[in-house]
Amino acid sequence: MSDATATMARAAIEPRRARRRLPLNRSGAFGLIVVALVAGAAALAPAITPYGPADSDLIKTLQAPSREHWMGTDQLGRDLFTRILYGARVSLAIGLVTVGVSGVIGLVVGLVSGYLGGPTDIVLMRLVDVQLSFPFILLALVVNAILGIGLQNIILTLIITGWVVYARLVRGEVLALKTLDYVEAARALGAQQMRIVLRHLLPNLWTPVIILSSLQVAQFIVAEAAISFLGFGVQPPMASWGNMLNEGKTYIYNAWWMTTFPGVALVLTALGVNLVGDWLRDTLDPRLGP
Amino acid sequence: MLQFVARRMLEALVVVFLALTVVFALQFLAGDPVKLFLPTDTTQKEIEEFRERLGFNDPWLVQYVRFIRGALRGDFGNSLRQQEPALPLVLQRFPATLSLSGVAMLLALGVAIPVGVISAARRNSWFDHLGIGATVLGQAIPGFWLGLMLIYVFSVWMRVLPTGGRGTWLHFIMPSVTLAAFVAARFARLTRSMMLDVLGQDYIRTARAKGLAPPRVLYKHALKNASLPVVTLLALQLGQLLGGAVITETIFAWPGVGRFLVQALLNRDFPVVLVGVFLTAVLFSALNLAADVAYAWLNPRIRYE
Numbered sequence: 051m052s053d054a055t056a057t058m059a060r061a062a063i064e065p066r067r068a069r070r071r072l073p074l075n076r077s078g079a080f081g082l083i084v085v086a087l088v089a090g091a092a093a094l095a096p097a098i099t100p101y102g103p104a105d106s107d108l109i110k111t112l113q114a115p116s117r118e119h120w121m122g123t124d125q126l127g128r129d130l131f132t133r134i135l136y137g138a139r140v141s142l143a144i145g146l147v148t149v150g151v152s153g154v155i156g157l158v159v160g161l162v163s164g165y166l167g168g169p170t171d172i173v174l175m176r177l178v179d180v181q182l183s184f185p186f187i188l189l190a191l192v193v194n195a196i197l198g199i200g201l202q203n204i205i206l207t208l209i210i211t212g213w214v215v216y217a218r219l220v221r222g223e224v225l226a227l228k229t230l231d232y233v234e235a236a237r238a239l240g241a242q243q244m245r246i247v248l249r250h251l252l253p254n255l256w257t258p259v260i261i262l263s264s265l266q267v268a269q270f271i272v273a274e275a276a277i278s279f280l281g282f283g284v285q286p287p288m289a290s291w292g293n294m295l296n297e298g299k300t301y302i303y304n305a306w307w308m309t310t311f312p313g314v315a316l317v318l319t320a321l322g323v324n325l326v327g328d329w330l331r332d333t334l335d336p337r338l339g340p
Numbered sequence: 341m342l343q344f345v346a347r348r349m350l351e352a353l354v355v356v357f358l359a360l361t362v363v364f365a366l367q368f369l370a371g372d373p374v375k376l377f378l379p380t381d382t383t384q385k386e387i388e389e390f391r392e393r394l395g396f397n398d399p400w401l402v403q404y405v406r407f408i409r410g411a412l413r414g415d416f417g418n419s420l421r422q423q424e425p426a427l428p429l430v431l432q433r434f435p436a437t438l439s440l441s442g443v444a445m446l447l448a449l450g451v452a453i454p455v456g457v458i459s460a461a462r463r464n465s466w467f468d469h470l471g472i473g474a475t476v477l478g479q480a481i482p483g484f485w486l487g488l489m490l491i492y493v494f495s496v497w498m499r500v501l502p503t504g505g506r507g508t509w510l511h512f513i514m515p516s517v518t519l520a521a522f523v524a525a526r527f528a529r530l531t532r533s534m535m536l537d538v539l540g541q542d543y544i545r546t547a548r549a550k551g552l553a554p555p556r557v558l559y560k561h562a563l564k565n566a567s568l569p570v571v572t573l574l575a576l577q578l579g580q581l582l583g584g585a586v587i588t589e590t591i592f593a594w595p596g597v598g599r600f601l602v603q604a605l606l607n608r609d610f611p612v613v614l615v616g617v618f619l620t621a622v623l624f625s626a627l628n629l630a631a632d633v634a635y636a637w638l639n640p641r642i643r644y645e
Contacts, residue, residue, distance in 0.1 A: 077476075179351075180358040183621045183628070185583025188601070192617055195605040196369045196376060272482045276587055279484050280602055299488060299591075303496055310492075313485035321480035 073333060081325025088319050092138035101129040103136035104287040112305045122307035124297060130307060133289040134315050140201070140290045141319060144274045145267040148208040153263055155209070156216020157255065163217065164224025165247060175221065178214045186211060190273055194282045204283040208270050216262065223258055227251055257334045264327030268320045275316055291316045344636055352629045359621040363614050364407045368400075376610050377420060411618075417611040421604075426611040430597060430619060436506060437589070437596030441581040443512055444519035445574075452524040453563075453570070456531025460539060461558055471528060478525030483584055487518040487591040504593030515592040519584050523577045530573055534566035541565075568638050575631035579624045 074082075091098065107127035115122045121130035163174040181189070194207040227233060228251075236250050277283035278292030286293050291312040298308030367373040374391050382390075391397055394417075395406065410416060419426045459471040494501040494514065502511055538544065539562055547557045586598035593599065597616055604612035 176354070176358060179355050180362055183355050183359050183625045184362075184617065185579060185586075185620060185624060187583045188586055188617065188620055191586065191602075192366065192605065192613060193369065195613075196366060198370065268480070276482060276484055280587065280590060281606065295485060295488065302488065302492055306492055306496075309485075309488045313482075313488065316485060317477075317481050320482070321476065324476070324480055 075329060075332075077325045078329025078333075081322045081327075081329060084318055084322030085326055088138050088315075088322065089142060091135050092142050095132070095135040095139065099129065099132040099135060101132040103133050103289045104128065105132075112301060112308075114305075115307055121311045122305065124294075124305070124308055125301055130294075130311055133294060134291070134312055137289040137291045137294060137312065138315065138319070140284055140288065141271045141274065141316075144201075144205060144208065145271040145323075147205055148212055148270045149263050149266045152209045152212035153216050153259060153266070156213040156218075157220050157259060159213065159217040160220025161224055161247060161251065161255075164221035165228065165243075165251065171221075174217070178217050181211070181214045182218070186269075187273060187276060191277055191280065191282065194277055199282050199285050201284050201288065204274055204277060207277075208273060212266065212270065215266070216259065219258055219262055220255055223255055224251055227254055261327065261331045261334060264323060264330050268323040268327070271323070272316070272320055341636065345633055348629055348632050352625050355625050356622055359625070360408065360411055360618060361404075363618045363621075364404055366614065366617070367610065373610075376608060379608065416615045416618075419604075419609055419612045421607050421609045421612075426615045429612060430600065430615045433595065433597045433600045434619075436594060437582070437585050437598060440512070440515055440519065440589070440594060440596060441578065441585060444516040444581055445523065445578060447516050448520040448524035448527055448577075449574075451520070452527035453531050456528045457535055457558060457563060459528070459532045460535030463536065468532075471532070475525040475528045478521050478528075481521065483518050483522060484587045484591055486521055487514065487588060490514045490518060491591070504591070506595055511592075511594075515588050515594050518591070519581055519588045522584065523581065526577065527570065527573065530570055531566065534569055535562055538562045538566045568635075571638060572631050572635045575627045575634060579627040582620055582623060 095103075105128060107123070110119075110123050110127040111125055113119055113123040113127075119129050119131065121134065123129055124133070159174055159178075163171045190207050190211045193210055194204055197203040197207060233246060233250050236246050241250075274283060274290065275292030275295070278285075278290045279296045281293075281296060284290035284293055286297065294312040295309060295316075298305065298312065301308050367376060370376065374387055374394075374396055377394070378387060378390060395403060398406075414427050416426045418424060419429055422429060455471050455474075459468040462468055490501075491503050491514065495503040501514055505511055544557060544562055547561045548554075552561075582598075585594075585596060586602060588594065589596045589599035590602050597620070601613060601616040604610075604616065
C-alpha cells in the first residue's frame with residue numbers, strides 16, 4: 051500500500067473515531083461535575099468532617115446552621131452536614147449495586163427471552179408484564195415491608211422490583227437485532243449459539259443498557275429515599291437522606307434545616323445523574339429524542 | 341379494531357389473574373406468612389392457633405385455590421385491625437384518591453401543554469430555556485420533598501394553607517401540586533418535542549403560507565397532530581399518579597388508598613395490604629389497556645403488528 055492510499059484510508063477512519071469521543075454539552079458537564087462532587091463527598095466523608103454520623107450531643111440539639119455546624123444539628127445533636135455526607139455513601143452504594151445486579155439479571159433474561167423465543171419467551175414476558183402491572187414504588191414498598199427493614203433488604207427489594215425494565219428493553223433490542231443480515235450470516239456460517247449471543251448480539255446491547263442504567267440510578271436513589279422516608283428501608287442511626295427527611299418532618303416547625311438540606315442533596319444528586327443520562331442518550335444514541 | 345381490543349382485553353385479564361397470583365405469593369416472600377399477620381410479641385401457642393384457623397397448615401396448592409376462589413367472590417379475608425372485610429375498607433378510600441389524582445392530572449395538563457406549545461413555538465427564547473430548566477428540575481425533585489417544602493413555606497411560614505387532611509378546596513392545593521409536578525414536567529417535555537417535530541412539517545409551512553393567523557396554525561394544525569403521544573402518556577401517567585399517591589397522601593394526611601396502605605403496612609395488617617396492592621394492579625392494567633386502545637384508535641398502523 052502506498053503512503054497516499056494509507057493516508058486516505060486513515061482519513062476515512064479518522065472522523066468516525068472523532069465522533070466516538072463524547073462531545074460534552076453544558077448540561078452534561080454540569081451533571082458530571084455534580085456526580086463527581088457527590089461521589090467525592092461520599093468517599094472522603096471522614097476526612098471532610100470532624101464528626102461521626104452517629105455522634106450525638108444532647109446539649110446541642112436542633113441547633114440552626116452555624117460556623118461549627120454548617121447545616122445545623124438534629125434532634126439528637128448530630129451534625130447534619132456529616133450525616134448528609136454519610137448519607138451520600140448509602141445513596142450511591144444503593145444506586146450502583148442495585149443497578150448493577152438488576153441490570154445483569156434483566157440483561158440475561160432479556161437475551162434468553164428474545165433469542166430463544168417460543169414458550170420461554172412467553173413465560174418470561176408474562177412475568178415481566180405482571181410485575182409492571184404494579185406501580186413501581188408501591189411494589190417496592192410492600193416487598194420491603196415484607197422482607198423487613200434494613201440496608202440489605204432495601205437493596206434486595208430494588209433488585210427484585212428493578213430487573214424487569216431491563217428485561218423488556220433488552221428483549222425488544224434482541225428481537226430487532228436477530229433479524230439483521232449479519233446475524234443471519236453468522237448463523238449461516240455455522241456459528242455456535244453462544245458465539246452469536248456473546249459476539250454479535252451483546253456488543254450491540256451495551257448502548258441502550260448504559261442509557262437506561264443512568265436513568266435507573268437516579269430512580270433507585272429516589273426510591274430508596276422515598277421508602278426510608280416512609281419509615282421502612284434504611285433505619286436510623288444509619289444516615290440515609292430519606293430517613294433524615296422523615297425525622298425532619300417531625301421538627302418542621304422548629305428546624306427548617308432538617309427538611310431542607312437532605313432534600314437539596316437528594317435533588318442535586320438525582321438532577322446530576324439525570325443530566326448525565328440525558329447527555330449519554332443524546333451522544334450515544336441520536337435516534338432517541340428527549 | 342374490535343379484534344385488537346378483544347385481544348388486548350384478554351391479555352389484560354391474564355395479567356390481572358397473574359397479579360392475583362403474585363399477591364398470593366407475596367405472603368410467602370419472607371418465609372412464614374403467619375409472622376406477617378401477627379404482632380411480634382405473640383406467643384407460640386397463639387401463632388399455632390392462628391396458623392390452623394387461617395389454614396396455613398394446608399398444602400400450598402389448597403391455599404392457592406382457596407385464595408383465588410375467595411378473591412373471585414371479593415373475599416380477601418378480614419382486616420386484622422378493624423375486624424371487617426378488607427375489600428370494602430379499601431374500596432371506601434378510592435374516591436378520595438381518584439379525586440386527588442384527577443385534580444392533579446388536570447393541573448398538570450393545564451400547565452404543561454401551554455408551556456410545551458409556547459416553548460416549541462419560541463424555541464431558544466428565554467421562555468423556552470426557563471421551561472426546559474423547570475421541567476428538568478421538576479423531574480429531579482421527589483414528590484415527598486416537594487411536599488415537605490410546600491408545607492414549610494405555606495403552612496409553617498406563611499400560614500395560609502392547612503398542612504393536611506381533606507375538606508375544603510384549600511386542602512386540595514398542596515397535595516395536587518405535589519402530585520402534579522413530576523407528571524407536568526414529563527408532559528411539558530413531550531409536548532415540546534412533539535410540537536417541534538410537527539412544526540417542521542410541510543403542511544405547517546403551507547398553512548402559514550396561506551396566511552392563517554399564527555395562533556390558529558399553532559393550536560389547530562400543529563397541536564392536534566402533536567397530541568397523539570400525549571394522549572397515550574395520559575393513561576400511563578394516571579397509573580403513575582396512583583403510585584405517587586402513596587407518598588403524597590401520607591405526607592398530607594389525605595384519607596385515600598395510599599395512606600391507608602402505608603398505615604396497614606405499619607400495622608402489619610396484611611389482608612388490607614394485599615387487597616390494596618391487587619386493586620391498584622387492576623386499575624393500573626385497565627389504564628394501560630386504555631392507553632393501548634387509544635393509541636391504536638389514533639394510529640391505525642399499530643393494530644396490525
